[in-house]
Amino acid sequence: MYIQQAYNFLHDWWRYLVGAILIFIASQLGSIPFILAVVLKKLSNGGGFAELQDTNSLLNVLDSNLTLFLMLLSFAIGLLGLYIVVKYLHKQPFVTLTTSRRKTDWGRVWFGFGLIAVVTIVLTLVDYYSSPQDYIVQFDAVPFIILAVIAIVMIPLQTSFEEYLFRGYLMQGLGTIVGNKWLPLIVTSVVFGGLHFFNPEVDKLGPSIMVYYIGTGFFLGIITLMDDGMELALGFHAANNMVGAMLVTADWTVFQTHSIFKDISEPVVDFATVFGPVFVMYPIFIAIMAWRYKWNNWGQKLFGKVTKPSPSTIPPQEIV
Template structure:
């Protein structure tokens, strides 16, 4: 049982609380400051990009996750005395086959769906390919994006999922709360400012999807692969001037962002369930009720 893996370390509420409180506190403070200052996040990003260039700004935005992931691993290993393997999976070793399966599944979906939209609505995309800036971007993204997405997965679907599950002795509460917190983390993104608070449904739904994947598969490998592919392929393939990650991608989305069902509800209602169906068949998932809503034994 994945959540029970947290017992391999030295338990104690004081050990679990500082990391999420510090991380969410910084995120909340950042959002509050922007709100009180009535700051235009998009304008701030545009100014930084004009000053530094897209690649430098992107690298600076991502480099902090190197320290965040290293800090989380240090805390887990030396304060909790828990192995990184037990934070990652309930299996005897990390199953990289699972990681790469969801990585290539999601990467293929993004590439194919983007090309379909490009050829059916070419006016929505502007070709932006510049060989040298793109090569630099690719190097930065391949190194740093997996670190960024791994931190988010280890924090929400790993550290918090295990800690909350052991505290409340069930699985549904950590699944719901980590999904909500994952969504809240994105509240200050310029996409939310541009499209509106309804976009939070997508972020929370994505967190729920990744949480279900983790609990059903008893490990983080699938969610790590999915999340890495989603962010890496997106920043290389297509970005927009109103998103948090603006890069020298192959395409620039110049369409007017809206709040239609395609952008928000189609992934949640169709794509994510389809992915779960594919994974459930491939990995022969059973016992959905117990794995998602069951109790966790006291010891």
């Protein structure tokens, strides 16, 4: 069981508290290069800082490729901090934060990646051909190639940090502390979605967009618990952000990139943009994954207790 295996290592509640603080500090240290670059750019242009009052204003100071790289750098540093915390504070092999299987199942990672990548590309092209007036084709080879390199290298680090933190570290930590699965699922999903409240999309679309972010957290948490590992969530999250960054951008999104398309339509909050993905597409994705990987025992996997395994069931090398 994915959460249960955390009992095999150092799992005192205070370790998760200290670990979460250290991971937060690491991610904040990783944001310093971005802040310094913005400050130096403003100083070199003779500008002031009064106008840097929100996320959008910060995102427009530097070239979009440099902005993207520096933004993602903080997540990469955060991921390194998380790895160090797991390895040295919990004495836990990183693979056990990834999956309950003996090794990472890369087939599952690629399946999750391909599923959302194909759907996103198809739906975007359908929307483009049905409403071409809503898009500008802004493909420029050199900036796009630079974007592609940054996206392929850095976005998986960003999404992996979020997955390992919420669906991994905090899910296992809360599970061992409270002894059940439903509370870690709820808490990690709501907190994950809540942290997106400061995204520019919320300013543009309003707080109702939080249904999408929190719903995405629940979707990723559900497939992690049902599959006893994060592989599907890792692939899905990476493809969602990577394809989105390279395929289409808009002036009001957090990723403002040299993508192929730019959406110039006035965004609206409706069923298709907010509720459709959560209440239609995500259940379909779950059904596809459940069919492919033969998921069963839903009640136990999503709402069951997390019990400490007996010493006789713990491999000798895992007893701490």
